[in-house]
Amino acid sequence: MNEWLLISGMALATFATRYPVLVWLSRTSLPPSVFRALKFVPASVLSAIIFPAVFLPGGELALRLNNAPLFAGLIAVFIAWRSRNLLLTILLGMAALWTWRAIFPL
């Protein structure tokens, strides 16, 4: 496969999801109902990325003690909830992942 053709195609595909809507909707006004819906975009998209990553790390449901992403994820949720500090959540979340993997290896 031609690597450069692939990268060009991916660049165009990505740009097409970003630029046109920005230009179009900066000229048009949307009804308020659309904004009520768009308010839920971040929470919905982030959840749709997070849940499979922690519950289905290998593509299948893994409610096991040696599923480190699940337990590190739960610890990160707790830290984020109590501290509301993003940096702390990232650092302790990664520390939790490595600690959990050391205690409960695959």
Next chain:
Amino acid sequence: MNKPNSPTSPKHAERQTAFFAGARDTFPLIVGAIPFGIIFGAVAVSSGLSAGGAAAMSAVVFAGAAQFISLGLIAAGANLPIIVLTTLIVNLRHALYSATLAHHLKGLPQRWYLPLGFWLTDESFVVAARYFEHAPVGPAKRWYLLGSEIFMYANWQLMTWIGVRAGQTMPDLRNWGLDFALVVTFIGILVPEIKSRPTLAAVLVAGSTAMLANNLPNQSGLLLAAIVGIGTGVFLESRAAAASGILA
């Protein structure tokens, strides 16, 4: 004495303040993107992409999740149209981001939309969406978003390069679980945003749908889950508003 655009004018100071505020507020997300960028570079060279190809992809595609997924597809021997289509679907969430931000970026000079659009990522969107709610009217919004985006972009290029070099010298780097940094970053963003029952419901429904739809082709489950989550949030919010009589 002061012309509108001279470096000492109040207008210039306002733009500069907004630009650096955007960069500063993006810093915690940069910390999360650092290991993710390194692991992308490291995995890229072991998936069959050349070092130059990995750097070029980060430079012109600039979409972490899609880049990462493309590596899996390249390693699995997927063909070019499939990889491009997957990139499009995985990145469709950016259209939702653009729609959300466009409302705040009306009437800018045309030259602004190209860089602001090209550089838009999950991270800059989240930071800007929060800022835009209370931002002053005027140029602050666009400069804030630009500061966030340029900072993200520069970091991503640097980390890709470091990852490529690290991957060449430390082949086991990909087993460190560095890609999990993206997940904890998103957890750190998401949890404090859950301030209402409709939002909590959107989170649980979108997350569950994404798990059930995990086997759909081209990661299209992500988009389906987002739409179902948004629908849940809207439905519960309008019902709550109707019950309390706020909604006319």
